[in-house]
Amino acid sequence: DEAERAKYMARYKREEVKIQAxxxxxxxxxxxxxxxxxxxxxxxxxxxxxxxxxxLAATRRIAEEKRANAEAKLNEKA
Incomplete structure (x- = not known):
């Protein structure tokens, strides 16, 4: 009976190792x-x-161009 139990325990431990892996x-x-x-x-x-x-860089560049154009128009009329 003890040998049978040891056999089952060994099988259980092998299965546990596989599950853990x-x-x-x-x-x-x-x-x-x-x-x-x-x-x-x-x-x-x-x-x-x-x-x-x-x-953002493109927006900044376009805004600068618009400002420059507005300033040029202002200087043109002045």
């Missing part, structure tokens, strides 16, 4: 996927920031 593998896969998504999100954020910076 599977769990660890799944965790690593999930962590890698999360990291991949974080990198992608950072890349998208950087692109969006660059687009907005360019848009």
């Amino acid at each position: 599977w769990e660890n593998h799944q965790k690593r896969k999930a962590e890698m996927e999360m990291k991949k998504m974080e990198v992608k999100a950072e890349r998208l954020k950087a692109r969006a920031q660059e687009r907005l910076t360019n848009k």
